[in-house]
């Protein structure tokens with residue numbers, strides 16, 4: 373509300389969230405999904421590309437994810453919510469994902485051939501770069517989710533510079549900038565924004581308790597600066 377609300381630049385498109393009910397550690401009911409979608413509309417989002425986990429703990433298939441999207445879209449249109457919902461996935465990079473890439477199995481991508489990937493937070497898989505290389509060789513562009521949150525980086529960004537040099541894009545999470553994940557992710561996220569290393573911002577919304585931090589991140593001077601410069605790729609997906 374007030375001046376801040378009116379002068380705030382909006383992101384318009386979110387590329388990372390867990391809004392399909394009961395298929396991962398995100399939304400646990402249709403009511404929760406709708407509550408979060410209404411909040412995103414209030415934050416001026418026009419489109420959400422939601423990204424359920426494909427992870428050893430959540431072994432979702434494209435069929436399960438597309439069926440979940442269908443159910444969610446039906447509810448969104450029933451409730452006449454003015455937002456576009458699409459789907460992709462957040463792929464956990466492990467050997468089974470590498471095998472899938474090597475076999476050229478179908479991958480849920482967005483915006484053409486963008487693929488959202490995440491690493492283990494604790495240890496970087498030794499084959500991580502090889503997986504990125506194989507994705508790039510197949511014409512995909514990997515987008516690394518929440519680079520600011522990987523503990524193994526211990527606050528350093530050299531590895532992220534190397535990935536960008538390979539052609540990997542980076543997606544910083546708004547809640548990190550808002551302080552939800554602690555001091556280091558906030559500092560690294562802001563450093564990446566200040567160094568113009570961020571391709572996409574995302575909500576990584578799992579539950580309503582994330583919303584206040586998401587809004588704080590959106591209102592931060594670092595995010596507002598980057599939004600006003602118009603160099604993020606989110607809006608290109610409208």
Ligand SMILES: [Fe+2]
Nearest residue numbers: 388389462576
């Ligand atoms: Fe996520």
